[in-house]
Amino acid sequence: xxxxxxxxxxxxxxxxxxxxxxxxxxxxxxxxxxxxxxxxxxxxxxxxxxxxxxxxxxxxxxxxxxxxxxxxxxxxxxxxxxxxxxxxxxxxxxxxxxxxxxxxxxxxxxxxxxxxxxxxxxxxxxxxxxxxxxxxxxxxxxxxxxxxxxxxxxxxxxxxxxxxxxxxxxxxxxxxxxxxxxxxxxxxxxxxxxxxxxxxxxxxxxxxxxxxxxxxxxxxxxxxxxxxxxxxxxxxxxxxxxxxxxxxxxxxxxxxxxx
Amino acid sequence: xxxxxxxxxxxxxxxxxxxxxxxxxxxxxxxxxxxxxxxxxxxxxxxxxxxxxxxxxxxxxxxxxxxxxxxxxxxxxxxxxxxxxxxxxxxxxxxxxxxxxxxxxxxxxxxxxxxxxxxxxxxxxxxxxxxxxxxxxxxxxxxxxxxxxxxxxxxxxxxxxxxxxxxxxxxxxxxxxxxxxxxxxxxxxxxxxxxxxxxxxxxxxxxxxxxxxxxxxxxxxxxxxxxxxxxxx
Numbered sequence: 001x002x003x004x005x006x007x008x009x010x011x012x013x014x015x016x017x018x019x020x021x022x023x024x025x026x027x028x029x030x031x032x033x034x035x036x037x038x039x040x041x042x043x044x045x046x047x048x049x050x051x052x053x054x055x056x057x058x059x060x061x062x063x064x065x066x067x068x069x070x071x072x073x074x075x076x077x078x079x080x081x082x083x084x085x086x087x088x089x090x091x092x093x094x095x096x097x098x099x100x101x102x103x104x105x106x107x108x109x110x111x112x113x114x115x116x117x118x119x120x121x122x123x124x125x126x127x128x129x130x131x132x133x134x135x136x137x138x139x140x141x142x143x144x145x146x147x148x149x150x151x152x153x154x155x156x157x158x159x160x161x162x163x164x165x166x167x168x169x170x171x172x173x174x175x176x177x178x179x180x181x182x183x184x185x186x187x188x189x190x191x192x193x194x195x196x197x198x199x200x201x202x203x204x205x206x207x208x209x210x211x212x213x214x215x216x217x218x219x220x221x222x223x224x225x226x227x228x229x230x231x232x233x234x235x236x237x238x239x240x241x242x243x244x245x246x247x248x249x250x251x252x253x254x255x256x257x258x259x
Numbered sequence: 260x261x262x263x264x265x266x267x268x269x270x271x272x273x274x275x276x277x278x279x280x281x282x283x284x285x286x287x288x289x290x291x292x293x294x295x296x297x298x299x300x301x302x303x304x305x306x307x308x309x310x311x312x313x314x315x316x317x318x319x320x321x322x323x324x325x326x327x328x329x330x331x332x333x334x335x336x337x338x339x340x341x342x343x344x345x346x347x348x349x350x351x352x353x354x355x356x357x358x359x360x361x362x363x364x365x366x367x368x369x370x371x372x373x374x375x376x377x378x379x380x381x382x383x384x385x386x387x388x389x390x391x392x393x394x395x396x397x398x399x400x401x402x403x404x405x406x407x408x409x410x411x412x413x414x415x416x417x418x419x420x421x422x423x424x425x426x427x428x429x430x431x432x433x434x435x436x437x438x439x440x441x442x443x444x445x446x447x448x449x450x451x452x453x454x455x456x457x458x459x460x461x462x463x464x465x466x467x468x469x470x471x472x473x474x475x476x477x478x479x480x481x482x483x484x485x486x487x488x489x490x491x492x
Contacts, residue, residue, distance in 0.1 A: 002365060009368050014359065021350040090346030092364045094339075097320045170438070250324040257323070258274060 002097060003199075010100060017106035019191045033112045034119050037064075037071050049183050058217070061127050065216050066183035066209040068120050072113045073149055073205060074174045080105035080153030081170050084161040088256040098252045099245045106150055117142075134215045137222050140251040141211050144227055147234045148204060154241040161252050164259050181206040202231050262337055263285045263295040263334045264415055264446045265319065269328035272470075273315055289325070289470045296415065301447040303456060303461030303478060311449045311470040316340055319448060323328050337413040339364060343405075349393035353384055353403050356392055360407040374410055381436075382406035383429065402429055412450050416440060416447045454482040 002010070014051040023029040044063050048054045055061060083101035090096070125131065159166040180203055181187075187210050190196040199206050207226060245252075272289040284381060287313050289380050294427035306312050317323050318330060319338035328466065332338065357378045369402050380386045382402040418437075441447050442461060451457055457464050457478055464481040466473040466488075474484040 006362065010359075010362050013362065014366060016344045016392075017351050017359070021348070021355075024391075025350065087346075090363065092317060092322060093342050093346050096363060104463075144282060245401070250322065254323045 002100075006094075006105075007097060007100065011103045011107050014100075014104040014106060015111060018104070018108050019111055032119050033115045035115050040071060041067050044184055048111065052222050058127060061123065061217065062186070062213065063184060063214045064120055064123060066181070068116055069145060069209055069212055070181065070183050070205070072116070073145065073152075074108060074178070076106045076109040076149045077153050077156050077170065077174065079109060081156035081160045081167060082159045084252060085164070085256050085259060088259070091253045095249070097245070097255075098161075098244060098249055099154060102153045103150070105157075106146075109149075110146070118212055120145060120216075129217060129219070132219050134219055134221060137215055137224070139210075140224070140227060140231075141208065141215070141222065144231045144234070145208050147231060147238060150209070151234045151238040151241055154238065158241070158244065158248070158252070161255050161259075177203075177205050183209060201226075262297065264298050264332070265296040265326070265338075266329065266331040267295070267315075267319065270315070270318060270325045270330070271327040272311075272318065273326040274324075278318070287470060289318075290336065291328070292467070292470070292472055293328075294465055294472070294475065296448060298299045298446055299444060300462045301441050301449060301460055302465055303457035303481075304448065304450045305452070305457050305464055305481060306450075306467035306473075307452055307489075308468045312359075312452075312467055313342075313419055315467065316419055316448065316450055318422050320417050332415075334356055334483065337365075338415040339413040339419060339421065339426050340417045340421040341408040341411070342462070347392050347400065350364075350391050351392055353382070354379070354390045357407045361410055364411045366410075376405045378403075381409070381432075398426060398429075405433055409440070414445060415454050416445050418447060418449045437491035454485055457483050 020172065023032075026032055028035065040062065041064050044067060045060050048063075049056075049059050080102040083105045084091075086096055087101050091098070108245050121131075156166070156170055158168070159218075180199065182199075187196060187199060187206050190199065207223075207230070211222040211227070270289050271287065274286045274288055276281045278284055279306045283413040290313075290491065293313065294302075302316065302472075304365065317340065317341050318325050320338055321330070321332070322340065339387065346360065348359070350351060351359070357375060358368070358371045361482070362368060366374070383389075384399060384403060387395065387399060392403070395403070419462060438460070441449070449460060451456070461478045464478040465475040466481045466485045474481050
């Protein structure tokens, strides 16, 4: 039996080892943690600023504030979604809590994300936006995003372990989030008020990315009430996902051997 | 209190098999398998490749549920399935894999780290212990798997054909450790397609053919039945 203490120790150990193994295989090793999100941002910058001349002030920083939290979300979910299936060999040997695998993937992405966030904050300051008291609200913001990532990852991994086809839908879903969450446009600039409110209320990621910009670029307070509601909903979802995992544990082991 | 350490009652296991788009059929891997494991005994399960032995072990280990029937085992009885190297991550070093292996079996990280020198020594990996497992030969992987697996201390050991690991020198050492475990206080369920091994090690045996029990009882008699069957093929 694995105790909760052992569970988190395993999540941590697995994530660290995976990071070390990945870095040891690459020439630029740990440098990729920052290089990769930077390259993503550059591609967007080239398309929207240089080719399409959006002409917005501080557009590169604007992009980074949306794209970097998005990459955290999308990479965690992509990695976590196949984590159970990839560990089928192990699952056939030991009766482990199946939540271990998505948790380890999310943790792996989290360790990388600290470095990337630090890099983002340095860029924000170097653009001439000094840290303000509002930066403190980044703590609940990042925490809520983490809970959202965890609950979505658990659900994604479970669905993929049941039906492999879901993997394709997840890729599509993440692209949908990318285009509807105001990463390369400002959600606040949507002129139709009803559409804008609908998007900010019902697309949690649009709300979260908008909050990052409010704090880092505009020095504005964020809607703590709505953030609290999100925290409540996704904590409940995470809890429910755990119950489902406990109930289906052996079923999952059977599903993945059949895939 | 039940005298048996584990009881398997009327186990069936069905797998769906994909035959085409939207067409599935059922494959029955186990048919109405019942037996018990008594404290301290070594029970051998004999059968050809694909007869359902490994599937049965997975059910006994509590990794998958049977489609019908039940496995009765007291929650205090710790069970562990020993198979080789399946769970290894090829991009991690032997050391890291050994740590993870022990932690999966319930060790704390501290205990796992403390057992490393012993594992490295037993697996005879030398400097390769620090190298990624993908650079290992099959024999080296098997040795590492065996060394890590032998660190488990449980009441019921389920062993999936691992006596044929590595070169002859290692096999001798492995056999000694295994026999030590088998003759200890633990109950052991031991799976093999090799009648000689079953006869040498086990107190009781079951012959499994096509997911059904062919015969069961004294190892010598079961092995004879199995061999007689093989001659008819």
